[in-house]
Amino acid sequence: MNMMECISTRRNIKSFKSDPIARETVVELLRLASFAPNHRMTEPWEIYFLGPETREKLAHKTNFGGAPIVLAIACTPAKTQIDRDEHYAAVACFIQNLMLAAWEKGIGTGWSSIAAGERARQIIGIPEGYEVVGVIPMGIPAELPQVKERQPIENKLHDRP
Numbered sequence: 001m002n003m004m005e006c007i008s009t010r011r012n013i014k015s016f017k018s019d020p021i022a023r024e025t026v027v028e029l030l031r032l033a034s035f036a037p038n039h040r041m042t043e044p045w046e047i048y049f050l051g052p053e054t055r056e057k058l059a060h061k062t063n064f065g066g067a068p069i070v071l072a073i074a075c076t077p078a079k080t081q082i083d084r085d086e087h088y089a090a091v092a093c094f095i096q097n098l099m100l101a102a103w104e105k106g107i108g109t110g111w112s113s114i115a116a117g118e119r120a121r122q123i124i125g126i127p128e129g130y131e132v133v134g135v136i137p138m139g140i141p142a143e144l145p146q147v148k149e150r151q152p153i154e155n156k157l158h159d160r161p
């Protein structure tokens, strides 16, 4: 799959097959994700592999689509608002890289911010000051959602002198 195809066919996956994904495969994907742009090489991401006990505590009405792997991805504490925003942006780039690298191997991902946030930080046992940016279930998709069409990008273009 080339990059154009990978970007345009990735979907937010809600249900997964139970086929296991090897931890080494996930670690390799995370290694690739770490080539994400980040300010001053801060690499402000921390990754938590969630086992069944933590998942159960975290999930309200979801079992994360039955995904064999669920990751929580957090950004490191910051002293200033600008640092916090840049950390968050870099972690979002990291997650996007992860999703695309996974999809290139036929592994689907979802992004849950509902399961993220301060409550998740406490349940997972992540130190104070860290922020959970996304909880990411990962596995072979059981079904592929339809593409959600985007507005014409021309609607978003603005010229300035």
Ligand SMILES: Cc1cc2nc3c(=O)[nH]c(=O)nc-3n(C[C@H](O)[C@H](O)[C@H](O)COP(=O)(O)O)c2cc1C
Pocket (backbone or CB within 6 Å): 010, 011, 012, 013, 111, 112, 113, 114, 115, 145, 148
């Ligand atoms: C910051 C962020 C938070 C998100 N949170 C959720 C979420 O809590 N639940 C969910 O179902 N999808 C969540 N998504 C995924 C979006 O719903 C999804 O990307 C969007 O509907 C477009 O679908 P697509 O990714 O398949 O193109 C989130 C995406 C981002 C970037």
